[in-house]
Amino acid sequence: MSVDIxxxxxxxxxxGPTVGALFRGFLGxxxxxxxxxxxxxxxMIVEDKRWLSAAEFTDLLGLCQFLPGGNVINLxxxxxxxxxxxxxxxxxxxxxxxxxxxxxxGLGTLYARFADNPPVMHMLAGLAAAAAGLLISTALKMAAPxxxxxxxxxxxxxxxxxxxxxxxxxxxxxxxxxxxxxxxTWKAGE
Amino acid sequence: MMATLxxxxxxxxxxxxxxxxxxxxxxxxxxRQVVEVQHWLSAREFTDLFALAQAAPxxxxxxxxxxxxxxxxxxxxxxASLAKFGPSSIVTGLVLGLWQRFKDRPxxxxxQAGLVPITVGLVAASALLITKASVHEWSLxxxxxxxxxxxxxxxxxxxxxxxxxxxxxxxxxxQA
Numbered sequence: 001m002s003v004d005i006x007x008x009x010x011x012x013x014x015x016g017p018t019v020g021a022l023f024r025g026f027l028g029x030x031x032x033x034x035x036x037x038x039x040x041x042x043x044m045i046v047e048d049k050r051w052l053s054a055a056e057f058t059d060l061l062g063l064c065q066f067l068p069g070g071n072v073i074n075l076x077x078x079x080x081x082x083x084x085x086x087x088x089x090x091x092x093x094x095x096x097x098x099x100x101x102x103x104x105x106g107l108g109t110l111y112a113r114f115a116d117n118p119p120v121m122h123m124l125a126g127l128a129a130a131a132a133g134l135l136i137s138t139a140l141k142m143a144a145p146x147x148x149x150x151x152x153x154x155x156x157x158x159x160x161x162x163x164x165x166x167x168x169x170x171x172x173x174x175x176x177x178x179x180x181x182x183x184x185t186w187k188a189g190e
Numbered sequence: 191m192m193a194t195l196x197x198x199x200x201x202x203x204x205x206x207x208x209x210x211x212x213x214x215x216x217x218x219x220x221x222r223q224v225v226e227v228q229h230w231l232s233a234r235e236f237t238d239l240f241a242l243a244q245a246a247p248x249x250x251x252x253x254x255x256x257x258x259x260x261x262x263x264x265x266x267x268x269x270a271s272l273a274k275f276g277p278s279s280i281v282t283g284l285v286l287g288l289w290q291r292f293k294d295r296p297x298x299x300x301x302q303a304g305l306v307p308i309t310v311g312l313v314a315a316s317a318l319l320i321t322k323a324s325v326h327e328w329s330l331x332x333x334x335x336x337x338x339x340x341x342x343x344x345x346x347x348x349x350x351x352x353x354x355x356x357x358x359x360x361x362x363x364x365q366a
Contacts, residue, residue, distance in 0.1 A: 030248045030249070031247055031248075063282075066298075067210075067278065067281055067282050068209045068281060069275070069278025069279065070213045070249045071212050073275055078282055081283050086283075089279065089283060097248065097252070099248065100247050100249070101255045101267065103247065105256070107245075107256075108242065108260060111242060115238070119360060122360055122365050124241060124356075125324070125327075125330055125359045126330070126333055126359015127241040127359060128241035128320075128324035129355055129359065130337045130355020131237075131241040131355070132320045132334045133334040133336065133351070133355070134351065136338035137337070137340075141342065142313055145306075146310060149307075155308060157311065158311065159310075159311025160311040160312075160315050163219075164218060164318045167218075170216065170218070174210070174308065182301055182304030185307075186300045186304065
C-alpha cells in the first residue's frame, strides 16, 4: 500500500512475484512437501503468498492435471510463466526440485554405501513395503469416483491388465486405450 | 558413458510426455525400461530407490533424479532431470495460452473424463508392481497392508506411516 499526493491510501494492484520470489517460494515448497506437495502448494500460493485467487488456482491446476508431467511440477511452470515469463518458469521449477534433489542424492550416497548392511537392508525393506502400501491407497482413492461409471471401470481394468499383467509398453497402450476411453466416455455420456 | 546418457535422455523425455495424471502413472514403464530393458538396476534396487524418493521431501517424481544419479552420477542427474522435467514443462507453457481460450468448451470435459480411467489403471498397475517387488516376506506384506488400510481410511500424514514402516522393518521382525 502506498499513499498518493491527496493523502488517500491507494491499494495498488499487488505486483506479481519477482523471479527471485518465485524461486524462494517454490524452494520452500520443495523442502516442505513430504509425500505429496499439493495441499501445501495451495496453501503457499493462495493463502500465504496470495499470488493467485482460489478460483485461479483451481483453473490452473485443472490444466496441469490434464497435461503430461507431475501436477505440481506443471503448476510451478505455469505460475512462473504467468508472472515472469520463461525466466519465472525456470526459477519456479528449479526452486521446486533443487532441495529434494540434493537431499535425495545424499540419501542415495548412503544407500550405495550401506545397502549391504543388514539393519539398513531391513529398514529399507520396511520403508519400501510402506511406500507400496501408500501407492495402493492412492490407487483405491483414485478409483472410488469411478464406481458410478461402468465404462470407466472397464477401461481402468483394461489399462491395469495391459500394463501390470501383460507388461505391454506404455506408449502403444496409451495410444490405443486413451482415444477409445474418451470416445466411449462421450458415447456413454458419463 | 555417452551412450548411457543418451539412453537416459530418450527414456525420460518419452516418459515425461507420457506422464498423464502425474508421476505415479509412469512407474511401471520406468521400471520396465530401467530394469528389464536396460538392466541398470535390479527390481529390488528400483523399489529401494522409489522408497527413498517417497521418504524425501518434494514432488513425487524425484525418483527420476536418484535413478539418474545411480546410473551415471552427476551427469546422469542433470540429463535425467532435464529430460524428465523439460518436455512436459514446455508442453505446459505452450498449452497455457490455449487453455484460457477453450476453458468452456464441452469437449474439454469429455477428454478429461475419458482420461481418468486410464490414469486410475496406471496408478493401480504401479501399486501392484511396486508391491510385488517390495513384499518378499509375510512381515513386509503386513506392513504394506496396514499402511494401505490406514492411509486409505484416515488422513494421517504419509511421512508418519513411512517412518513407521521403516522402524518396523529395522526391528527385523519376520525378516530373514
